[in-house]
Structure formats: structure tokens, C-alpha cells
Amino acid sequence: MRHHRKAKGWTLEQLADQVGVCRETFGNIERGKAAPLFETDEKIAAAPGVPTPxxxxxxxxxxxxxxxxxxxxxxxxxxxxxxxxxxxx
Structure with a gap:
């Protein structure tokens, strides 16, 4: 996700806001320090321009x-x- 986010020119804050999670949580997900809840996975997949599984x-x-x-x-x-x-x- 980090590579896609950076390729789009989005900040971590912008994507976290778009998905509806705090920046710290999204950063932990990107770094593999936290696994997103299923609901968060759904929000990530539904965000415009974010690649889906x-x-x-x-x-x-x-x-x-x-x-x-x-x-x-x-x-x-x-x-x-x-x-x-x-x-x-």
C-alpha cells in the first residue's frame, strides 16, 4: 500500500482520512506492525483509487x-x- 500511496502522491494523513482511520493506525498497517480489522480492510478496498485485493x-x-x-x-x-x-x- 505504501508504494501505491506514494506513487499517487498521497500523504499518510490523506489516505488515512479517506479510509477513516487515524494516521498512526494506517502507518502501523503499512509497516506490518498491525493487521487491519476486516472492517478496515473493507474501507481500504472501498476508498477511491486504492488497489483492491x-x-x-x-x-x-x-x-x-x-x-x-x-x-x-x-x-x-x-x-x-x-x-x-x-x-x-
Missing amino acids: GSGERARPLVDIHGTPSRMNDDRLARAGKMLTAFPG
């Missing part, structure tokens, strides 16, 4: 996978990260 058969599994880490404790998240980096390519 993929569609087709890949979309649903990606949405499901995206939410899973936000529900993990730190230990499980670290183990899941190691498992994902072990997959080739």
Missing part, C-alpha cells in the same frame, strides 16, 4: 491467510514465519 480463486484463501497471523500469539507467529520462509520460491 486480487480476485478469482486466489482471493478467498489469501484473505483467510491474511487474518490468521493476527490471531496468533508471538511464539506461534514466529514459528509460522519460519515455516513460510522454508517453502521454496
